[in-house]
Amino acid sequence: MTPQNIALWAQRKGIGVVGTADFTHPVWRQTLREALIEAEPGLFQLRPDLAAAVRRDLLEQTGPALAEAPAPRFLLTTEIAVIYQRAGKTRRIHHLICLPSFAAAERLSVALAQVGNLHADGRPMLGLDSRDLLAMTLHSDADALLIPAHVWTPWYALLGARSGFDSVEACFGDLTPHILALETGLSADPAMMARVSSLDRYRLVSHSDAHSPSKLGREATRYECELDYHAMRRALATGAGYGGTIEFFPQEGKYFHDGHRACDVHLNPEVDTPADGLCPVCGKALTTGVLNRVLALADRPANQSDHAPAPFVSLTPLAQIVAELAGVKSPNSKRVTRAVERLLGRLGPEIPLLTQVPLAQIAEVGSELLAEAIRRLRAGQVIRQCGYDGVFGRIRLFAPDEAVSTRRWLDMLYRC
Ligand SMILES: [Zn+2]
Ligand SMILES: [Zn+2]
Incomplete structure (x- = not known):
């Protein structure tokens, strides 16, 4: 993977600002430093010689319509997996972090290297409480963003059935006001999030969560503010300049319904899932899907009119x-x-x-x-x-x- 490859796919998809991912990885961070130059406050673009090479490749693949579009900007992002005990339960949660400068990325990486190994994986797994990760992130830069990732997925998420908490406050305690946004994840959309009134105060965001560049843009967030990290952050804080999300149909995500893959059992929680939560074929525990978890925390009926979900469109690639x-x-x-x-x-x-x-x-x-x-x-x-x-x-x-x-x-x- 190269920054040029990311830029090429971002341009094919029509993404204006793409996450670098993995900035805590020392080798990748060095690659990014060498390939990127600052374009606007907190946003970066490819060095001119690399950008020219991407334009040539696009011209060859698809012709001038894409090659002449504005070059995508990069935002320094990483995903961190934390694992820790709280109140007698093991918590495994993924968080997305966005920073406005390489200096901040360096500061946070140095601090996190004291906690665990950052070389092994682009998404390091650290034995760190979510609240402490948030404190370290804010210490690296006061304008840093920590966004709980794909918040409903069962195994690795803030609200996950097997891994998380029942509310954002329970996870972050006194630092909760620093959480501005939540990522819906592939198996949920804003209409589902609107069932839970305690989530109303958070802006909803969506990202590709892509492990290969061709999957970039399968979900995205729309911004109507100027091209500037701080303006994007303000849009999340205030709603002015935030334009909603582009979503997968949640049914297409891999944790929508309940089920047990080994037995080929899939169940709609609203009608089929047995009360004991066990697989009707083998008797092992079913994997609780996102819909079931939303229903468990919901305090509003579907399509209730007094709270409109954030604007979104649902797409398939x-x-x-x-x-x-x-x-x-x-x-x-x-x-x-x-x-x-x-x-x-x-x-x-x-x-x-x-x-x-x-x-x-x-x-x-x-x-x-x-x-x-x-x-x-x-x-x-x-x-x-x-x-x-x-x-x-x-x-x-x-x-x-x-x-x-x-x-x-x-x-x-x-x-x-
Ligand atoms: Zn994740
Ligand atoms: Zn089974």
Whole structure:
């Protein structure tokens, strides 16, 4: 992985500001220092020679539409896993940290190196209480952000059924006012978060949580403020300049329903999950999904009108849509990748393509079928197969009995 590779994929997706990830790792931090220069306060961009190389690659892959778009900015981010005992329970929680300078990243890394090994993993695992991690983070820079990551996932999250707490306050105590935002995670969305009134005061954010650059932008946060770390932080603190999130359909996340993967058991907690929480096949404990956990903490009914959820749109990746239309199993196949690059070259980056590009234009370039798929996506008219116990769910745009003749679609696209 290189910063150039991250920049290239961010540009393909239409991401304006991308997280560097892993800044606590000494080798990666050095790589970032050498590749990035400050662009705006607290934000960075590639050195001009590296940026030119990315533009050349984009031009080759997709043509000028993407290569000439503004270069993405980098924000210094890392994810830290903490594990500790509190009130007789083992807590395992992931936190996202954002900092405005390499100097702050250096200070925090030096402090955390006293606690545990930062060389082994980009996301270090430290024996540290969440409150103490927050204190150290704020000590490194008063404008630092600590955002509890994918807060509902069962194993490694602030509100997780197996790992966390029942409230943000229970986790951070006296330092709670320094928490401005919570990350929804792939298996939850703002409508689900709105069921729990104690979360109302937090801004909701979403990020790719990507372990490969092609998955960048599967979730994102919209900012309408100026391009500046401090303005983004202010947007989270005050709501002015915060524009909501881009989400996975939560059903597509891998911990939406309850289940036991080894037994192929998946259960909807609202109707199917037995009260004892045990797998009906083997008798072991089921993995409690995000929906079940939200229901356990919910103090409002669904769609209650007195509290509107934060604005959001739900999307599924373009490669997945193309794979469905083409009748190809893997969205990573060469043919699908090639087709996606052709579409991006003509219609521009992926997120605006999925959310804003006029359907008539999509129909002209990519066929009526693709335009219909994206119309359905935008209207939320999708078929949802729910994820459970680490198995990703699946979003489809067409029912099997619609008998769309799709195979020839990909060939048509190749010729266009
Ligand atoms: Zn995580
Ligand atoms: Zn089982």
